[in-house]
Amino acid sequence: MKExxxxxxxxxxxxLVGILGEEAYSFKVxxxxxxxxxxxxSIGAVHSTLxxxxxxxxxxxxxxxxxxxxxxRRKRIYTITASGxxxxxxxxxxxxxxxSQFPAFATGKVNFG
Amino acid sequence: MKExxxxxxxxxxxxLVGILGEEAYSFKVxxxxxxxxxxxxSIGAVHSTLxxxxxxxxxxxxxxxxxxxxxxRRKRIYTITASGxxxxxxxxxxxxxxxSQFPAFATGKVNFG
DNA sequence: AGTATTTCCTACTAAAAAGTAGAACAAATA
DNA sequence: TATTTGTTCTACTTTTTAGTAGGAAATACT
Numbered sequence: 001m002k003e004x005x006x007x008x009x010x011x012x013x014x015x016l017v018g019i020l021g022e023e024a025y026s027f028k029v030x031x032x033x034x035x036x037x038x039x040x041x042s043i044g045a046v047h048s049t050l051x052x053x054x055x056x057x058x059x060x061x062x063x064x065x066x067x068x069x070x071x072x073r074r075k076r077i078y079t080i081t082a083s084g085x086x087x088x089x090x091x092x093x094x095x096x097x098x099x100s101q102f103p104a105f106a107t108g109k110v111n112f113g
Numbered sequence: 114m115k116e117x118x119x120x121x122x123x124x125x126x127x128x129l130v131g132i133l134g135e136e137a138y139s140f141k142v143x144x145x146x147x148x149x150x151x152x153x154x155s156i157g158a159v160h161s162t163l164x165x166x167x168x169x170x171x172x173x174x175x176x177x178x179x180x181x182x183x184x185x186r187r188k189r190i191y192t193i194t195a196s197g198x199x200x201x202x203x204x205x206x207x208x209x210x211x212x213s214q215f216p217a218f219a220t221g222k223v224n225f226g
Numbered sequence: 227a228g229t230a231t232t233t234c235c236t237a238c239t240a241a242a243a244a245g246t247a248g249a250a251c252a253a254a255t256a
Numbered sequence: 257t258a259t260t261t262g263t264t265c266t267a268c269t270t271t272t273t274a275g276t277a278g279g280a281a282a283t284a285c286t
Contacts, residue, residue, distance in 0.1 A: 007243090007273050008121060018215040027233060037207070045275045047235065052273080066283065072232035073282040085217060092212060094150070099205060102131040104198060120243050120273090140263060158245045160265065165243080176264095179253065185262035186252045 006058075006087055012037075013049050014058055014088060017078045025064070025075035026050055050078060058084030117169045119200055125150075126162050127171055127201060130191045138177070138188035139163055163191060171197030 006014070016032050017024040030046040033039070053059040064075040080088075099105045119127070129145050130137040143159040146152070166172040177188045193201075212218045 005121065005272090008118065008124075009274065011121075012211065015211045015215055018217060019211065021216070025233080026235095036211070042275060042277095043233085044235090044277075045273095049274070051235090069284090070231065071282085071284050073234060073280090075232090076234070080217075088215075088218075092208075092218070095205075095208065098125065098128045098132065098149070102128055102201075103134070104131060104193075105201075105205070118242090122244065138263080139265095155245060155247095156263085157247075157265090158243095161246095161267095162244070164265090182254090182262085184252080184254050184260065186250095186264060188262090189264065 006091060009045075010049055010053055011088070011091060013046065014053060014080065014084055017050075017059060018080050018085075018088070022077065024078045026078075027075075029078075053084070054078075057081060058087055117171075117200075119171075119204060122158075123162055123166055124201070124204060126159065127166060127193065127197055130163075130172060131193050131198075131201070135190065137191045139191075140188075142191075166197070167191075170194060171200055 012033065013029060016029050016036070020028055020032060026046050027043065029050070030041055030043050033041050033046065050059060050061075054061060058081060059078045060081050061076050061078045064077045066072070066074050125146065126142060129142050129149070133141055133145060139160050140156065142163070143154055143156050146154050146159065163172060163174075167174060171194060172191050173194050174189050174191045177190045179185075179187050
């Protein structure tokens with residue numbers, strides 16, 4: 001298996017999929033991205049990135065059922081794979097380790113509960 | 114000012130400069146990168162990335178004095194600018210915030226002291 | 227049936243990040 | 257003075273990531 005890395009945008013989208021759970025379909029992910037970052041993003045960019053993440057084996061997807069809402073095509077729901085989760089953990093552990101070594105950051109812990 | 118983002122590799126190098134302090138010159142940064150990641154890196158890649166970070170205003174540098182050691186050209190010592198530090202903080206805060214929302218990660222805190 | 231709505235999807239392009247190759251420099255030792 | 261060592265530096269190429277444009281599908285409402 002190729003040494004697959006995660007770009008910044010990719011990592012954020014992956015995490016958003018994890019956060020959104022059942023609601024992780026591309027439109028929603030794009031909305032969530034904008035609301036959490038205040039950065040604009042085009043739906044196409046999200047789409048192609050989610051595709052890439054799926055190719056890399058970090059995400060899986062399947063079509064959801066049509067909902068009872070007004071109009072609309074069926075949603076493609078994404079879920080994180082074991083490999084995706086591992087990639088996120090590795091990335092987190094590595095960052096936390098670096099932060100702890102950087103004097104300007106090294107308060108010893110980060111609380112985020 | 115342009116909306117300057119930080120790539121994955123760039124962010125790691127920036128942090129390594131912070132960690133290395135007085136010892137933050139490109140050769141050392143490359144060494145440190147390899148020892149902390151177990152990933153190989155070419156000195157040229159480090160060099161061009163440090164350059165880019167300097168152009169973006171996240172790093173500053175100046176030539177150090179010649180040391181009493183065997184041989185060698187003078188070192189260019191890098192330091193993080195205020196803007197670089199802010200970028201790191203922003204990135205950290207954002208990540209911590211996302212992790213806390215991701216059920217699989219949300220233990221509430223990360224200890225790294 | 228026709229229209230509006232919600233979402234997907236693909237092929238393409240642009241921009242940015244990462245990596246390569248190899249020369250050049252400065253100082254210490256032999 | 258020649259050699260070795262530690263290091264910088266620049267121009268270039270490749271790869272990866274991000275973004276664009278615009279069409280198409282599926283569903284519900286009228």
